[in-house]
Amino acid sequence: MALECNGLPRNLPKSRKTRALLAHLALQGCPVRREALCELMWETADDPRAALRWSLSKLRPLLDTPCGQALRADTHAVELDLALVAVDAREAKALLDQPRIGVTDAQLDLMKQVLDSGYTRDLDIPASYRYQLWIGGEREVMRRVHRRVLDEQSARAASADAALATARKRAALDPLDNEANARLLVQSLEVDGCVHARAALEGMRARYRAEGIPDHALVASWRGLDPAAALDLPDKPSVAVLGFTDLGGHEEGRLLAEGLTADLTLALGHMRGLFVTAHASSARFSAKSADLLPLAGQMLGVRYLVHGTTQRLDRRVRVNVTLADAQRNNVLWCEHFDRRISDLFAVQDAFSATIASAIEPEINRAEGERVRLKSSEDLSAWECYHRAWWHCFRFTAFHTEQAHGLLLRALALDPGFARAHAGLSFTHYSRAFLDAVSAPDPEVELALKFAQQSIDLDPRDAMGHWTLGLARFLARDHDRAILSVNTSLTINPNFAQAHYALGFIRAHTGIPTQALPALAAAERLSPHDPLLFAINGSRAMSLAIQGKYDEAAAWGVRATSEPNAHFHMYAVAAACLALANRHDEARAYAHRACSAHPGYSIRVFERSFPQKFSADRELLAQALRSAGVPDGGS
Numbered sequence: 001m002a003l004e005c006n007g008l009p010r011n012l013p014k015s016r017k018t019r020a021l022l023a024h025l026a027l028q029g030c031p032v033r034r035e036a037l038c039e040l041m042w043e044t045a046d047d048p049r050a051a052l053r054w055s056l057s058k059l060r061p062l063l064d065t066p067c068g069q070a071l072r073a074d075t076h077a078v079e080l081d082l083a084l085v086a087v088d089a090r091e092a093k094a095l096l097d098q099p100r101i102g103v104t105d106a107q108l109d110l111m112k113q114v115l116d117s118g119y120t121r122d123l124d125i126p127a128s129y130r131y132q133l134w135i136g137g138e139r140e141v142m143r144r145v146h147r148r149v150l151d152e153q154s155a156r157a158a159s160a161d162a163a164l165a166t167a168r169k170r171a172a173l174d175p176l177d178n179e180a181n182a183r184l185l186v187q188s189l190e191v192d193g194c195v196h197a198r199a200a201l202e203g204m205r206a207r208y209r210a211e212g213i214p215d216h217a218l219v220a221s222w223r224g225l226d227p228a229a230a231l232d233l234p235d236k237p238s239v240a241v242l243g244f245t246d247l248g249g250h251e252e253g254r255l256l257a258e259g260l261t262a263d264l265t266l267a268l269g270h271m272r273g274l275f276v277t278a279h280a281s282s283a284r285f286s287a288k289s290a291d292l293l294p295l296a297g298q299m300l301g302v303r304y305l306v307h308g309t310t311q312r313l314d315r316r317v318r319v320n321v322t323l324a325d326a327q328r329n330n331v332l333w334c335e336h337f338d339r340r341i342s343d344l345f346a347v348q349d350a351f352s353a354t355i356a357s358a359i360e361p362e363i364n365r366a367e368g369e370r371v372r373l374k375s376s377e378d379l380s381a382w383e384c385y386h387r388a389w390w391h392c393f394r395f396t397a398f399h400t401e402q403a404h405g406l407l408l409r410a411l412a413l414d415p416g417f418a419r420a421h422a423g424l425s426f427t428h429y430s431r432a433f434l435d436a437v438s439a440p441d442p443e444v445e446l447a448l449k450f451a452q453q454s455i456d457l458d459p460r461d462a463m464g465h466w467t468l469g470l471a472r473f474l475a476r477d478h479d480r481a482i483l484s485v486n487t488s489l490t491i492n493p494n495f496a497q498a499h500y501a502l503g504f505i506r507a508h509t510g511i512p513t514q515a516l517p518a519l520a521a522a523e524r525l526s527p528h529d530p531l532l533f534a535i536n537g538s539r540a541m542s543l544a545i546q547g548k549y550d551e552a553a554a555w556g557v558r559a560t561s562e563p564n565a566h567f568h569m570y571a572v573a574a575a576c577l578a579l580a581n582r583h584d585e586a587r588a589y590a591h592r593a594c595s596a597h598p599g600y601s602i603r604v605f606e607r608s609f610p611q612k613f614s615a616d617r618e619l620l621a622q623a624l625r626s627a628g629v630p631d632g633g634s
Contacts, residue, residue: 001122003062010062017041018055020123020131026087027138031077040131052078088114089138092145108153115146116169130255137254146173147180154183164191175207176278178218178300185222211278214238214301235382237363238275238302240282241265244319247311256317257310259348264306267356270492272461273419274363277302297326304332304363306355317341321355323362333362357494357525364389381417384410388423393530395566397436403427418458425450425467432474433608434566435597440474440607447471462492469501478509478612496526504538509612512542533562537572541609544576544623545616552576560589567596571605575623586627593629601632 001023003010012019021041025032038048045051056073063070063080070084080087092111103111125131150170157163164187171177171184181204188197201222208215214234244261246253265279277300297305308321316338323333337354341347368390371383379387384406391403404427410420428447432440448471454464469484482505488498503518519535519542529535540556543549556573559565570593577586594600602624611617625631 013058018058020125021055022059023123025080029082031079033077041128093141095148112149133255137258160191163187181218213278216301233303234275235380236275237367239304240277240300240302242305242307245309247309253312260351263348263352264355267352271360294326294329303327315341319351323359332366353494357496361526381410381414385420392426393564395564400427400430416457418454418461419463421450421454422463422467429470435604444474462488462495466498473505476610481505496522496529497531500531500535507538507542512545515542530564533559533565533569537569540572540576544579549580553580567593574627575620578623578627590627590629601630603632
């Protein structure tokens with residue numbers, strides 16, 4: 001960093017924070033509130049305003065020009081007069097908005113030399129966390145400028161050797177950039193020959209593997225193929241979180257945008273059913289133009305892209321999020337989220353958790369729809385798994401068997417596939433729960449077995465612990481069922497269906513008041529979940545056991561109208577209506593339960609909804625009996 005007046009240098013203050021303050025004002029180019037500057041740079045100081053005043057006193061003499069004082073400050077804000085001050089970094093950043101760089105070769109070379117020297121490493125203030133986030137964002141912008149300058153130099157190179165030298169610098173600047181590496185391979189092949197170019201390719205692939213990033217597009221470039229045609233996507237659903245764009249309006253907007261990108265990548269990475277591209281690679285892209293989405297998908301080797309915008313106004317923040325299919329270049333889901341801000345990082349955490357929990361079921365739904373269109377013979381293990389879950393959530397005996405067969409095929413293709421074992425556990429659970437077999441107890445044993453095998457194969461996958469919790473519930477092991485579901489939520493706090501399972505089991509374990517918060521969390525995380533009928537049915541059961549019969553009846557009836565509701569929901573509604581003394585309606589719902597599942601009885605109900613305590617069991621049994629549901633055999 002340097003300061004000149006009419007070509008003559010002026011010595012900057014020795015204080016690093018004072019120099020950093022000047023850099024911040026210069027790069028912002030607009031009035032900055034004193035409170036914001038104090039929070040940014042002096043958050044731990046005893047008297048931040050005094051520290052700010054001291055730094056301003058050191059800058060004023062340096063910014064006194066023949067045309068006037070360039071530093072403007074009043075009781076509320078501080079700014080630099082850009083009519084009196086030229087900032088080279090701001091001029092460089094302006095290049096990003098230009099379709100063509102309109103500078104001479106000499107100016108371009110000078111700019112490259114300046115950028116080659118680094119990005120203001122003398123301005124770090126490790127003790128000021130917010131400032132470090134801000135300066136990190138500015139450095140990322142300068143890296144983008146640096147890439148743009150090198151790309152322009154490469155395009156203008158007068159010889160193949162010069163183009164190769166620039167391509168090497170460009171790839172060194174960003175070693176995980178597919179496009180830069182592909183350009184380097186082309187230049188190396190032309191100048192150095194095939195052997196050296198092949199060695200360069202293998203070095204690139206080793207770096208990609210070390211970062212866990214797919215190299216399909218890079219290999220396709222080497223082969224001279226169309227990356228879109230050659231791309232070999234991971235078997236599991238693959239997603240990248242592109243850089244969020246701040247729409248302005250607040251000096252902390254960029255902090256939120258960058259932090260949200262990182263946190264959302266981390267939150268999705270906890271979901272073992274997704275392949276998530278590393279933040280360092282995906283955050284370089286943004287989605288300012290929909291035309292760029294297929295290219296981003298190709299370069300990152302993913303099918304799904306998450307992108308969006310952030311905007312802060314006063315004490316409110318809005319985040320707009322879009323989930324797109326990069327292969328088809330279409331939007332799968334979009335939503336906006338609003339929060340009143342009290343603490344930036346708490347709001348950032350809340351946004352990332354909410355968005356991540358909304359995205360995963362949308363990707364699973366899209367995968368289910370996509371694989372339904374494929375021939376059964378062409379399905380991979382992951383595709384069999386996703387088609388199976390589509391069948392699982394239909395909650396009929398027929399669909400359960402379809403899912404069971406698909407999961408067996410998935411395990412034949414990949415015997416170590418932990419999630420397929422979890423899915424198989426769920427199908428055995430469903431056979432028993434839906435009274436689809438003559439002997440339910442062996443099915444419960446198999447559900448326990450396959451859930452445990454899933455955990456043994458991958459103890460960090462929440463799905464296995466979730467299915468073990470459900471199986472333990474049917475085995476009447478209520479307390480250990482809750483432990484399993486809690487383990488699932490420890491692994492993935494955003495797993496909506498585990499929150500549902502926790503509420504569902506609590507409603508049957510003598511703690512119905514603790515069931516409702518878990519059920520509310522499940523619906524908040526996944527408001528259109530395929531288990532929404534079950535969430536509402538569990539609310540009804542919990543309220544009935546608490547003696548709130550009118551509320552229970554309302555939720556019970558509501559559960560029967562949700563998609564995927566099965567015959568058990570009619571029985572739940574019948575019991576709650578009977579407890580609310582709405583006997584005619586109770587008999588009508590009991591009749592619907594018995595018609596939908598011939599042979600339905602109180603015994604079948606109690607086997608699928610085992611209550612831990614006899615008083616709760618007898619309350620529901622008597623209600624079903626009064627509604628007209630038969631007791632059933634012993």
